[in-house]
Amino acid sequence: xxxxxxxxxxxxxxxxxxxxxxxxxxxxxxxxxxxxxxxxxxxxxxxxxxxxxxxxxxxxxxxxxxxxxxxxxxxxxxxxxxxxxxxxxxxxxxxxxxxxxxxxxxxxxxxxxxxxxxxxxxxxxxxxxxxxxxxxxxxxxxxxxxxxxxxxxxxxxxxxxxxxxxxxxxxxxxxxxxxxxxxxxxxxxx
Numbered sequence: 001x002x003x004x005x006x007x008x009x010x011x012x013x014x015x016x017x018x019x020x021x022x023x024x025x026x027x028x029x030x031x032x033x034x035x036x037x038x039x040x041x042x043x044x045x046x047x048x049x050x051x052x053x054x055x056x057x058x059x060x061x062x063x064x065x066x067x068x069x070x071x072x073x074x075x076x077x078x079x080x081x082x083x084x085x086x087x088x089x090x091x092x093x094x095x096x097x098x099x100x101x102x103x104x105x106x107x108x109x110x111x112x113x114x115x116x117x118x119x120x121x122x123x124x125x126x127x128x129x130x131x132x133x134x135x136x137x138x139x140x141x142x143x144x145x146x147x148x149x150x151x152x153x154x155x156x157x158x159x160x161x162x163x164x165x166x167x168x169x170x171x172x173x174x175x176x177x178x179x180x181x182x183x184x185x186x187x188x189x190x
Contacts, residue, residue: 001187006056006068011153012173016067019175019189029055029068041074045106046117053108053115065187066110071172073124073148075101080148086138089149093137096148097129097159103148103170107178111185118181120174122165124152129159147172 003021005012008028016024029052036047053068060066073080075096083089102121109116129137142156143149150156152163152170168175179189 001063001065002061004056004060004064004066006052006066009069009172011151011171012069015168015171015173015175021189027056027059029053031055033070035079041072041079041102041104042106042119042121044079045070045072045104046108046119047106049106049108050115050117053110057110060110062112064111065182065185066108067178067182068108068110069105069173071103071105071147071169073101073103075099075148082145082147083143083149086144089138089143090134092149093129093134093143093159094131096126096150097134098126100125101148105169105172105174107174107181109178109181109185111187114185116181116184118177120166120169120177122163122167122169122174124160124170125162125164126159127161133158 002023002025004025004027006029033048035044048070049068053066057066080092102123104121106119142151142154152160166174
């Protein structure tokens with residue numbers, strides 16, 4: 001039995017390795033992410049995680065465990081994905097500055113043809129971010145591959161005044177939720 005992480009995210013890989021997951025294979029899903037129209041944030045992240053898991057499961061053995069996740073930042077009724085430019089990253093950070101947003105991560109676990117879906121939501125409170133700090137942060141390159149244009153585990157931590165919920169969810173993989181889902185599939189991490 002192998003664990004297959006259907007993600008190219010270095011943070012998700014680090015978290016799986018931190019848990020001591022043996023036989024970890026990284027097979028990123030390559031399909032286009034097509035969000036379901038009119039979906040709630042919970043439905044959105046679970047649908048995208050499920051699509052990734054199902055795509056990669058086609059390459060897995062029946063006993064393998066496929067884990068996929070999708071993370072969005074949700075603010076004022078809309079999703080903030082990864083920025084497509086430096087200007088887009090700056091715009092996102094300006095909007096999040098001094099406000100509370102929510103990070104949603106959908107998780108899909110597939111094994112023996114059975115799929116488990118779940119999600120986690122974490123509230124993140126940002127301090128006010130001066131324009132010069134936004135500019136320097138963008139120049140660091142850190143925000144460009146992260147939902148909401150920040151990484152709470154890196155320099156972006158300097159903007160986070162507080163978190164309510166699972167910190168690892170903000171990094172892209174809610175570990176407590178994942179463990180519960182794995183146990184439902186007959187696989188424990190402890």
